[in-house]
Amino acid sequence: MPMGWRLFFLFLFEAVAPSLECNQLDRDSLLRSLPSPPGWNLSSPSCCLWDGVACNPDNRITRLSLPGRGLSGSLTPFLANLTFLSHLNLSSNRLSGPLPSLINNLHLHTLDLSSNRFNGSLAGLASTATTSMNVSNNSFTGPLPSSICTTSPLLTILDFSFNQFSGVVPQQYQRCSHLQVFRAGFNSLSGHLPHHLYTLTTLKEISLPNNAFSGPINATISLLTNLTVLELHDNQLTGPIPPLISSLSSLQQLQLHTNNLTGPLPPSLTHCSNLTTLLLRNNHLHGDISLVDFSKLQNLQALDLGNNTFSGQIPSTFCLCRSLTALRLAYNRLVGELPPCMASLKNLAHLSLSDNSLSGVVGALKILRHCDKLQVLFLSRCFNDEPMPDDDDLVHLQGFQNLQILTLGGCSLKGQIPWWISKLRKLKVLNLSYNQISGPIPTWLGDMPSLFVLNLTKNTLSGGLPRELGRLPALITDNSSSDLSSLALPFLFDSQQYNRLFNLPRGLKVGYNSLSGEIPAEIGQLKLLHLLDLNNNHFNGSIPAQLSGLVNLERLDMSENRLTGEIPQSLTKLHFLSYFSVAGNDLEGEIPRGGQFETFPSASFQRNRGLCGYILGRNCSSLVTMSRQEEYDSGNQWYGVPFGMGYFVGFFAVSISLLFQCKRPL
Ligand SMILES: *[C@@H]1O[C@H](CO)[C@@H](O)[C@H](O)[C@H]1NC(C)=O
Ligand SMILES: *[C@@H]1O[C@H](CO)[C@@H](O)[C@H](O)[C@H]1NC(C)=O
Ligand SMILES: *[C@@H]1O[C@H](CO)[C@@H](O)[C@H](O)[C@H]1NC(C)=O
Ligand SMILES: *[C@@H]1O[C@H](CO)[C@@H](O)[C@H](O)[C@H]1NC(C)=O
Ligand SMILES: *[C@@H]1O[C@H](CO)[C@@H](O)[C@H](O)[C@H]1NC(C)=O
Ligand SMILES: *[C@@H]1O[C@H](CO)[C@@H](O)[C@H](O)[C@H]1NC(C)=O
Ligand SMILES: *[C@@H]1O[C@H](CO)[C@@H](O)[C@H](O)[C@H]1NC(C)=O
Ligand SMILES: *[C@@H]1O[C@H](CO)[C@@H](O)[C@H](O)[C@H]1NC(C)=O
Ligand SMILES: *[C@@H]1O[C@H](CO)[C@@H](O)[C@H](O)[C@H]1NC(C)=O
Ligand SMILES: *[C@@H]1O[C@H](CO)[C@@H](O)[C@H](O)[C@H]1NC(C)=O
Ligand SMILES: *[C@@H]1O[C@H](CO)[C@@H](O)[C@H](O)[C@H]1NC(C)=O
Ligand SMILES: *[C@@H]1O[C@H](CO)[C@@H](O)[C@H](O)[C@H]1NC(C)=O
Numbered sequence: 001m002p003m004g005w006r007l008f009f010l011f012l013f014e015a016v017a018p019s020l021e022c023n024q025l026d027r028d029s030l031l032r033s034l035p036s037p038p039g040w041n042l043s044s045p046s047c048c049l050w051d052g053v054a055c056n057p058d059n060r061i062t063r064l065s066l067p068g069r070g071l072s073g074s075l076t077p078f079l080a081n082l083t084f085l086s087h088l089n090l091s092s093n094r095l096s097g098p099l100p101s102l103i104n105n106l107h108l109h110t111l112d113l114s115s116n117r118f119n120g121s122l123a124g125l126a127s128t129a130t131t132s133m134n135v136s137n138n139s140f141t142g143p144l145p146s147s148i149c150t151t152s153p154l155l156t157i158l159d160f161s162f163n164q165f166s167g168v169v170p171q172q173y174q175r176c177s178h179l180q181v182f183r184a185g186f187n188s189l190s191g192h193l194p195h196h197l198y199t200l201t202t203l204k205e206i207s208l209p210n211n212a213f214s215g216p217i218n219a220t221i222s223l224l225t226n227l228t229v230l231e232l233h234d235n236q237l238t239g240p241i242p243p244l245i246s247s248l249s250s251l252q253q254l255q256l257h258t259n260n261l262t263g264p265l266p267p268s269l270t271h272c273s274n275l276t277t278l279l280l281r282n283n284h285l286h287g288d289i290s291l292v293d294f295s296k297l298q299n300l301q302a303l304d305l306g307n308n309t310f311s312g313q314i315p316s317t318f319c320l321c322r323s324l325t326a327l328r329l330a331y332n333r334l335v336g337e338l339p340p341c342m343a344s345l346k347n348l349a350h351l352s353l354s355d356n357s358l359s360g361v362v363g364a365l366k367i368l369r370h371c372d373k374l375q376v377l378f379l380s381r382c383f384n385d386e387p388m389p390d391d392d393d394l395v396h397l398q399g400f401q402n403l404q405i406l407t408l409g410g411c412s413l414k415g416q417i418p419w420w421i422s423k424l425r426k427l428k429v430l431n432l433s434y435n436q437i438s439g440p441i442p443t444w445l446g447d448m449p450s451l452f453v454l455n456l457t458k459n460t461l462s463g464g465l466p467r468e469l470g471r472l473p474a475l476i477t478d479n480s481s482s483d484l485s486s487l488a489l490p491f492l493f494d495s496q497q498y499n500r501l502f503n504l505p506r507g508l509k510v511g512y513n514s515l516s517g518e519i520p521a522e523i524g525q526l527k528l529l530h531l532l533d534l535n536n537n538h539f540n541g542s543i544p545a546q547l548s549g550l551v552n553l554e555r556l557d558m559s560e561n562r563l564t565g566e567i568p569q570s571l572t573k574l575h576f577l578s579y580f581s582v583a584g585n586d587l588e589g590e591i592p593r594g595g596q597f598e599t600f601p602s603a604s605f606q607r608n609r610g611l612c613g614y615i616l617g618r619n620c621s622s623l624v625t626m627s628r629q630e631e632y633d634s635g636n637q638w639y640g641v642p643f644g645m646g647y648f649v650g651f652f653a654v655s656i657s658l659l660f661q662c663k664r665p666l
Helices: 003-016 024-033 077-081 101-105 171-175 219-223 243-247 267-271 316-320 340-344 361-368 419-423 443-447 467-471 495-502 521-525 545-549 569-573 628-633 643-663
Strands: 053-055 061-065 087-089 094-097 108-112 117-121 129-134 139-142 157-159 164-167 181-183 188-192 205-207 212-215 229-231 236-239 253-255 260-263 277-279 284-288 302-304 309-313 326-328 333-336 350-352 376-378 405-407 429-431 436-439 453-455 460-463 507-509 514-518 531-533 538-542 555-557 562-565 579-581 586-590 610-612
Touching (some): 024 061, 077 101, 219 243, 316 340, 340 361, 467 521
Parallel strands (some): 061 087, 157 181, 205 229, 236 260, 253 277, 277 302, 284 309, 376 405, 405 429, 429 453, 460 514, 514 538, 531 555, 538 562, 562 586
């Protein structure tokens, strides 16, 4: 731009910029309305130039936008003196206390008080904002303000989510005839869903998850043809999904999971061809899903039908859902084989078929290896009593190069741990527990570059524990490899499940097999290991003192083996150890004292004839000479824990852990 023009524009800009003096009343009110001014230059003559402040041509303050400025304390009634204010954004501060009642005197267009610590009731709130009101993520209590739609019928956005509002959605809200977004999730609202709002055809979003709404979904919701988001999950809704829901042709997100919905998946639902997210898990839906034609859902990215009682075969119409990224059908009653066309799901990253009654694990893997983006594959308790897919089945395996989690537990698979698994260079989690896998633990497992959870619990593996496992890179140095957050897809799980699956503790679990030989000292190099289960095998020899190198270990179970010698004193250096058991071995000598060993119950040490120490109430110096009765009579102060009690505690702990193993979803 030539210099002359540039000067001209500068001049023009100067001319329309507000003049410098701001209204004195506004200036005073502004300074007194906030608990503390957010670093404004108070010697600057115009408050209109202060950060976050804007004025009209008469120098009256019209906008105050101070999100995320670290403001704390309460707002004062002086705020209501800013009579020209139309836009107030105080989002993401630490403002607290109740809203001054004078806020009703403001005539705002937009009010954003989200993500603060305001509390008290909004029941008396009247005409504050005319277009958009966001009070989400505070600590408001009591009923939703019932008169806002009477005084401000032009409201388009109402966000009450993440508070502690209770009661019902006020009838009066149907007067908000321009309402587009209504959010009130994560509160304690109850009663029926607000079907009186289903005449507000302007609505684009209804989001009411995590409340206590009950009763059915009224079919009149089908009037809301502009609705793109409908989130009603985590309530107590009953009855069927109304087939008329198919009229919601703009719908992109339908989340009805974790309710008490019954009946079939309405076949007409697939007319909602703009659906990207369809989450229906944790309901009581049933019926043959192979009768539903999914092929119209070309935009579908996430489909979760898990934990219902759907039956039938996996429909091949899934194969035409080309956008599908995450598919979860776990915990249903599906039968048959995986349709071969699923090889064409090139975007599929996450597939969970666990807890069904499918057949043909070899065929399934041959198909799925073509899904190049697959990162997570849950196939536990899904097949039954088949041969483990071996190298002859999957020769020249080139697939699964992005696979990070593979679970094939509880399928009673027979055979050996196959070599093709060694080619899965990104594999972080391998669960082959509860099968009938025999033969040795292959030494190449120790060279898998990303592996940090290996679960071989309850098989019939034999031979030794390979010392090569002691060099697993992701358990020695690579802390970052255990980050599964890139697999996030949190929408497929509730937060509890999510934490369980994606914050997996780094662990080696080989319990309940027929492994023998000594525990290799090299295992002690796995300093990032959190869990080590070697229990219920035939390990012999002594416990390597080098296990003290497992500085992050939280759980060490060596119970029910044939270990001999003493418990190394060095294990008292394991500061995070909260579970330890060597029960049922041939150990001897004094139980170490100090560190976490002060906290373990006697059950951790029982059934070792030669162990002594205060925990067992067995005095070491007198072990050889005294009988139990004599020892008791000697008045040993440590004898406080009766044997019977200790055994009971031990039995109880074992029962609980067994329960846990079987219940845990994969
Ligand atoms: C504050 O404003 C005064 C008056 O406009 C100006 O002289 C001074 O430099 C400003 N201070 C800062 C730190 O900007
Ligand atoms: C400003 O607000 C205060 C406190 O609400 C009130 O006492 C005062 O009368 C108001 N001043 C004006 C000029 O409106
Ligand atoms: C308030 O400010 C935040 C942060 O800039 C912004 O994300 C939000 O959209 C604003 N609220 C409104 C209603 O404009
Ligand atoms: C309300 O504010 C929160 C937090 O700032 C934001 O996440 C949310 O999207 C806003 N609601 C609407 C409807 O814009
Ligand atoms: C609620 O606000 C807090 C603090 O500002 C923030 O850390 C958190 O992410 C917000 N939560 C939601 C759901 O917006
Ligand atoms: C609001 O929070 C303050 C502390 O910030 C507390 O003293 C007051 O009792 C709370 N009021 C209500 C109604 O919960
Ligand atoms: C469904 O909503 C309509 C319109 O609000 C209402 O008249 C009807 O009683 C509702 N039906 C049920 C079963 O709640
Ligand atoms: C529905 O959405 C379309 C497109 O955004 C809009 O033109 C129409 O006015 C909306 N209908 C209603 C009732 O708001
Ligand atoms: C949900 O369904 C279960 C089993 O059908 C039933 O026991 C439970 O009471 C129902 N809960 C509600 C809130 O309707
Ligand atoms: C579906 O989405 C496309 C692309 O966003 C849009 O053009 C179309 O109007 C939508 N269909 C309906 C029925 O809303
Ligand atoms: C299945 O859903 C029910 C509620 O319908 C819930 O109690 C149960 O924990 C869920 N099971 C799994 C494995 O998610
Ligand atoms: C490994 O198997 C055990 C059964 O011993 C189970 O409890 C645990 O959840 C499994 N861990 C993983 C990461 O799959």
